[in-house]
Amino acid sequence: MSTRSSVRWLRTCDPAGNFPSMTLVDRVTTRFTEVVGAEPLGVWSAPGQLTIIGDHTDYNAGLSLVIATDHSVVVAVGVRDDGRVRVVSPFGDATTVELTRCVPGSVSGWAAVPLGVLWALGGSRSGASGLDIVIDSDIPAGPDFGISSAIASAVAVAVNDLWEIDLGRMELVHACQRAEHDMVGTPTTMVDTATAMFGETDSAVLVDCQLAEASVVPFAIADAGLALLVIVSDGHRSPGGAANQDRRTSCQRAAGSLGVETLRDLAVNDLQRVRETQDEETYRRVRHVVTENARVVAVAELLLSDGPRAIGDFLAASYLSMRNDFDVHNSHSTRSIRSAQRAGALGARMTGGGLGGVVIALVPTELLSFVERKVRQTFTDEQLGEPELFVVTPSRGAHRVY
Secondary structure, three states, rough: OOHHHHHHHHHHOOOOOOOOOHHHHHHHHHHHHHOOOOOOEEEEEEEEEEEEEEOHHHHHEEEEEEEEEEEEEEEEEEEOOEEEEEEEEEEEEEEHHHHHHHHOOOOOOOHHHHHHHHHHOOOEEEEEEOEEEEEEEEOOOOOHHHHHHHHHHHOOOOOOHHOOOOOOHHHHHHHHHHHHHHHHHHOOHHHHHHOOOHOOOOEEEEEOOOOOOOOOOOOOOOOOOOOEEEEOOOOOOOOOHHHHHHHHHHHHHHHHHHOOOHHHHHHHHHHHHHHHHOOOHHHHHHHHHHHHHHHHEEEEEEHOOHHHHHHHHHHHHHHHHHOOOOOOOHHHHHHHHHHHHOOOEEEEEOOOOOOOOEEEEEEHHHHHHHHHHHHHHHHHHOOOOOOOOEOOOOOOEEEOOO
16 A cells, blocks of 8 residues: 555544545545546545424524534545536536636536536636546435535535635635525525534534524534434435425515514514414414424524433424424325334434425434334335435534545
């Protein structure tokens, strides 16, 4: 093994478990060498994300509590001298463009995410060096696990280093958000990218979309004898855009009718006025957003004072609020939640907006195998297909691997 390979191995296999797997780093490095004919200048990583509590609050300028997961995107990057950028990934065909022509409307598909980040960081200006970017990932498929934000974040920290831009983490968050809005055409909020940037081991990230702030909250579930089980059913699919837009529009309309800029400006004691002035559906949707913000605050405070074993009831309440007040339904998710909680999970809820069939359950470690078995048995008994189950760990945010 060469000296450089030995150093790479030592840096990749950090004892705290915060780095991407050796297989993933080796894979992206090998692919880069195959494509470019040289080794990369470095490899950068950014994690997937998973919401613990606080769904449908973000686009109402609210609060979300999210973890960076131990699944990640890795990017191997090298500099070119021809002013062009080439991006390669498993998600589609390789794309090569002139860096100065990398502007909104110039590219579509998966490559719009990394190229959008380059544009947002000033890549279309004269003098920026060309780049070769090779991307790989072990983040599960689907919108609920934050792969797009992980790609954007990994590219952003890499380019911040290589172009010596010296931007702070929140500035990079806003650059990634501009890329999603203007290059990709997706009206994302800052939550996923902020989590990818600010995540830490054994921690969750409290994201305040009104103040554009992110703070770290302890979430050492393993130390508390807990595991965070993810259950993905056959009902897992991209949430319907029309349904989500309808909810978003309804919230915006309600805020205007109530004389506030966003629903974040309402407190629980304002709900009686909402009930007296709005129709039943609007009232229920407002109630979910307002009470979910309150639950996020309560959970963050409990994590600081009592630890993660104290938050189970709030996860269950969040699920009921999304189902009953925000009209988010997924029959497979309902079965996952009921089965997990009956088997001993402290709490469980739909995550990622709820429409995609992804559930998280906070489970005592000694009951993990039993809960997994009971969930699988439920799906077998009701002929719902085979669910995918795996455990995630709160992990480190975007960083340079070597």
